Amino acid sequence: MKLVIKNLSKTYANGVSALQNISLTIPQGMFGLLGPNGAGKSTLMRTIATLQEADSGSVFLDEIDVLNDKQAIRERLGYLPQDFGLYPRISTETLLDHIAQMKGIGNKGERKELVASTLNKVNLYKERKKSLGTFSGGMRQRFGIAQAMIGNPSLIIVDEPTAGLDPAERNRFYNLLSELGENTIVILSTHIVEDVNTLCSSMAVICKGSVLMQGKPKEALDKVEGKIFQKAIQKSQLHEYREKYQVISTKLHEGKLSLRIESDGNPGNGFEQVQPDLEDVYFSLISTKVDLITI
Known part of the structure; x- marks a missing residue:
């Protein structure tokens, strides 16, 4: 399984060229997309997640044409954006159950089992009855990963996932992402070099909409x-x-x-x-x- 991006370009209406002929081949496992703020990382992630259109280029997840078969990729995608909203008065398990329904899991018993299993994986099962508005930053991020995991996705995108976390929460997050990367493609988009160094077996550096390098961290060193x-x-x-x-x-x-x-x-x-x-x-x-x- 691999994600192949070819000659992807995007220029916004204000003239900012966010992506300039981006080409990347991303294998199964943890892949680090490293770059400063404003490099084009979030634009690339949103494009892969079918949340915005590219001007030109192509993206394929194996045989799925990501840019032209949006429903197919959404069924196989888990996405944790840099900023995501939560309904503060809804319980953890209720919202996760709702997200599971949206991802096509119709059987109530199957959803209940899946929600419990997922919350256990992110160490939130004991908090399943709590309102999301009571969560700390680290707990919110773990819930974000939980909703991205629902539906057994083939591709998971996490955008700046450790920003604002304390060291203990960051370590827990590292361990969780590492587990996810064993069986799927996980793209970690970040400006924090330590995140990539700790987690990723392959990486790319992007700046001002262009890829500056792609390869293994050891090769770059x-x-x-x-x-x-x-x-x-x-x-x-x-x-x-x-x-x-x-x-x-x-x-x-x-x-x-x-x-x-x-x-x-x-x-x-x-x-x-x-x-x-x-x-x-x-x-x-x-x-x-x-x-x-x-x-």
């Missing part, structure tokens, strides 16, 4: 191996260093900036070579597209 150097500088020196070096990221620590640069050779001047991580790959790819340094 190999391309910057031996090229990342670090040095602590004063904040007042930042402009000077940006003029001389390819600065990819900075972190403020005890009043000084820890500066990371990319260089084909040892730049000297007090820089030390460091082992690259996926964050270096990400910043290296998008550093020429957006202004990353705002101190």
Whole structure:
């Protein structure tokens, strides 16, 4: 099973080119779509989820023509958007039962069993009688995954799922998504590098509507191996260093900036070579597209 996107483009009425000939092949498992805010990730996710039209291109889930056979893909799709509304006074199991009906599960006994099983998977069964308006942010996200799981989908899309979660809730969410990725295609759209590094066996980086890379995280790391150097500088020196070096990221620590640069050779001047991580790959790819340094 795979999702194949070819030459997908979308330009909005205000002239913003959100997608520019996007082509991706997404296999079964966890796939990370990484990019800064405004990169086009949500536009791509909404297009795949049949919530908006593309100007051109094609999307196929195996033999299903996603853009032209919307009902077929909706029957096999689970979708957790970045922002989703809940009916605050309705109980967890009541709303999930309603969603199951909307996904075509007509038998009441089958729905009851499915709802209970799904709530157990997301650790919400004990809260099944509670109103959704009483839920914390992490509980809301777990309910969001529960409604996306209903109907045994072949494709699950989650858009910025860990934004705003505390570390404990994030870890629970990681474990849940990992389980889902064992038997289906799960697209994790995020700007949080840690999410992709933790969960995904394959990934792509998108920025300003274009794909900058696609592959496995290890392959991406190999391309910057031996090229990342670090040095602590004063904040007042930042402009000077940006003029001389390819600065990819900075972190403020005890009043000084820890500066990371990319260089084909040892730049000297007090820089030390460091082992690259996926964050270096990400910043290296998008550093020429957006202004990353705002101190």
